[in-house]
Amino acid sequence: MPDTERTWNIAAQLDDLRAQELWRELRPLDEAHGLTVRSGDREWINFSSNDYLGLAHSQEMQAALEDGIAKYGGGSGASRLVCGTHRSHVTLEEALAHFKGTEAALTFSSGFAVALGTIPALVGAGDTIILDKLCHASLVDAARLSGATIRVFPHNHLDKLERLLQTAQGRVLVVTESIFSMDGDAALLKEIVELKSRHGAWLLVDEAHAVGVLGPQGRGLSAALGVDQQVDLHLGTLSKAFGLSGGYLAASRQVIDLLINRARSFIYSTAPPMHLAHALTTMIDLISSRRGDLLRSKLHTNVGQAVQLLKDIGMSPPAVQAAILPVIIGEASQALAASARLRDSGFLIPCIRYPTVARGSARLRITLSAEHSVSQITALGSALQAAL
Ligand code: PMP
Numbered sequence: 001m002p003d004t005e006r007t008w009n010i011a012a013q014l015d016d017l018r019a020q021e022l023w024r025e026l027r028p029l030d031e032a033h034g035l036t037v038r039s040g041d042r043e044w045i046n047f048s049s050n051d052y053l054g055l056a057h058s059q060e061m062q063a064a065l066e067d068g069i070a071k072y073g074g075g076s077g078a079s080r081l082v083c084g085t086h087r088s089h090v091t092l093e094e095a096l097a098h099f100k101g102t103e104a105a106l107t108f109s110s111g112f113a114v115a116l117g118t119i120p121a122l123v124g125a126g127d128t129i130i131l132d133k134l135c136h137a138s139l140v141d142a143a144r145l146s147g148a149t150i151r152v153f154p155h156n157h158l159d160k161l162e163r164l165l166q167t168a169q170g171r172v173l174v175v176t177e178s179i180f181s182m183d184g185d186a187a188l189l190k191e192i193v194e195l196k197s198r199h200g201a202w203l204l205v206d207e208a209h210a211v212g213v214l215g216p217q218g219r220g221l222s223a224a225l226g227v228d229q230q231v232d233l234h235l236g237t238l239s240k241a242f243g244l245s246g247g248y249l250a251a252s253r254q255v256i257d258l259l260i261n262r263a264r265s266f267i268y269s270t271a272p273p274m275h276l277a278h279a280l281t282t283m284i285d286l287i288s289s290r291r292g293d294l295l296r297s298k299l300h301t302n303v304g305q306a307v308q309l310l311k312d313i314g315m316s317p318p319a320v321q322a323a324i325l326p327v328i329i330g331e332a333s334q335a336l337a338a339s340a341r342l343r344d345s346g347f348l349i350p351c352i353r354y355p356t357v358a359r360g361s362a363r364l365r366i367t368l369s370a371e372h373s374v375s376q377i378t379a380l381g382s383a384l385q386a387a388l
Contacts, residue, residue: 055243068275084271111237117263184324212241
């Protein structure tokens, strides 16, 4: 062991994580084509992927990627402002802007990178960011990085949000997810839009878990509620319902021009490969087509079946709007044990615990996909009953 590992207390930190039941490890899958995943001779039904529409392994995806690779090959070779901007990136961004109903859009290598680049580019010292308490780590880290004053309101607590808006200094940015990643519930977007407009603040909505899943053509919760035109900054990921990877920020032309000049995770990072941009443009077409509607309808039927099953086994599932169905257990040790029992009975459902969620609120996070069959969901009900 190198000496520095000893002086930096690496082993002690790892022991501490184990002692607190916060230890995590990577478990590679040998095969993950679709919802049946394999490692060695073991096989599970996957109820933990964010590939909500089942596009990641679809024929359309395969064909679009192959076409993209044949046309453009591998990596882009440089960052976007150097020589990494290809026509395929621009076409994707135009398609995203059209899809989200904004003047322009900018893509990044991940959803996390969108937040890290966007928020510090727009606000800084002397400004105020007001976040919902349950906002994703990327939004929290971006807010910290910006140097703005950070204020947090309890989840969906509008009175507190209003009080914070009344005393906020400088440029004021309200930040929320639309569908919350670990709770599956929805932000009170209509009310938040009304409040931010009344107080002259800007609003960033992270639609990572709603885009592709909710709203007309899958345009997200803000479109479903008819408030998308009042949202100033639309953030989304291309790694969940879109079935690939990357992230986007859709907004006015001027905001996007500013991000091209100021968003450091955009400027100083190699442009995503062109075949990804090419395939993602095809996925937008698919998601906003009749086929997308059918997949969403199948997904919502699956979610309805799963919610009903939980009720049938005596549980009280939360009001689920999209495809995330948490089963709150409490203690990490119990949630870990339940997840392990489910794994033993052939279901891949992770235990989510601190620091991703608050201590004492460890949970199983079930995600549904349009690809799940009725019999797979029925089998999940029985397995859950036995595991809990
Ligand atoms: N926002 C939310 C709400 C998320 O759940 C995630 C992914 N877990 C991200 C942003 C980051 O997106 P990506 O995985 O594309 O980096």
